[in-house]
Amino acid sequence: MKIAIYANDGRQSMAVSRKLYQKFADTHFIFDNDHPDIVVTVGGDGTLLSAFHKYAAIIDSVRFVSVHTGHLGFYTDWRDDEIDDLVISLQSDNGQSVSYPLLDIHVKYKGIAKAVNYLALNEATLKRSNATMVTDVYIGGEFFEKFRGDGLCVSTPTGSTAYNKSLGGAVIHPNLKVLQVTEISSINNRVFRTLSSPMIIAPSDWVTLVPSAGRDYSLTVDQQNYHGKQIEQLRFKISKKSIHFAKYRHMQFWRRVQDAFIGAEYEN
Template structure:
């Protein structure tokens, strides 16, 4: 690798440990001949995100899922997305120069939210959640492709990617999915299952090509809150939500010894 031609974006949250890690990383990279962009450059070769999982997700959304490999340095708590710890900076630079890494491609889930006046497209790398505003119970008519599946009643549903299977989906009792699989998981949030209402009480796994269509009952069209990777969106008069796996790819740079199931054991067990 010709380091003089390699441009790197460094993004960090405002925590003192993140800022200090960013300063040290910049010095080390520049000493090794890399160029650090002063502002976010979409033509850069790499993005280094310093912070926790929340910072990682915010970076992807803020810069509109850039087509640049991204690697994370964990200065937060769980650090499931983050590949490195602050003490591994020299190892990272050495292995990056050697090309001792792989690129893991992730597909976000995307939703087209249609109101009575317009349609808005949103994306989530982990999940898109459809729930009742102000903790209201909602009723959603759910179809998969052209087949009506259920009239869901409860707090809401979550549509997760394999990457997001270990996040909110996991806390709801959904399945952990190996990220090498291309599929979507629909997980209920506090479903109501009585003689009056019948809802799935476990997650449903569907192939990546599946079109998920959701029609809220008209009396609830102003009671819907949509959350993408923890970021809330409120739209009035929602008549349909159409979800599918995006064709867009997010590129995560992983060192060659990365193993998903070792990460799961390390972080969860």
């Protein structure tokens, strides 16, 4: 089995990373940072997101395992004091995995003939920095509304627990391969109207945004930010690709949500 370790630069994460390197070397794992079978991330959810984007080109052939070195992350299953158990689990790996859907983002920029494609694990947002964002919204190719406000957030089911949730969006189980569109401070009055509610979009449909002209739009894809180019059109759709986590003791989704947002002290 080929292993890559991807850690943030925190002191604790680097210490755990060094221990993992030594334990993997002692148990004769092969290190391969370019084409690993397993990527072990050390840090938190931000580290996992960064690793996902690094290995997005080979996402179909790689599985992830996450070790948290701070507060429990939503994607992290192992604590930093459990690395011996993690190594033993990897030694007996049988290829099992649990998969979560991803988001395809297709962007057409003004003056650039070829569209650009991005892949998101959590969400993508479109905002405008110097004025109210105005964009036509199409669902499945049909015009739906003209949105005015601060921006729009399009999230995956696992991303529904991130920025989407803070915007008042629904939490969605990842077995439902849908995307969610959530408004960011929409303008609603006697003149301008939006649905003013999160929308759950079926996997067979897609969402298209055609923003008004301007170069001051900011597109975020998970932690990455793209700006400075005039966007003519964005299309969002649930990807045919998925992220795969090695299933050694992957926590059940609703238990993960409970641990992240409610806490054990509220259990009966």
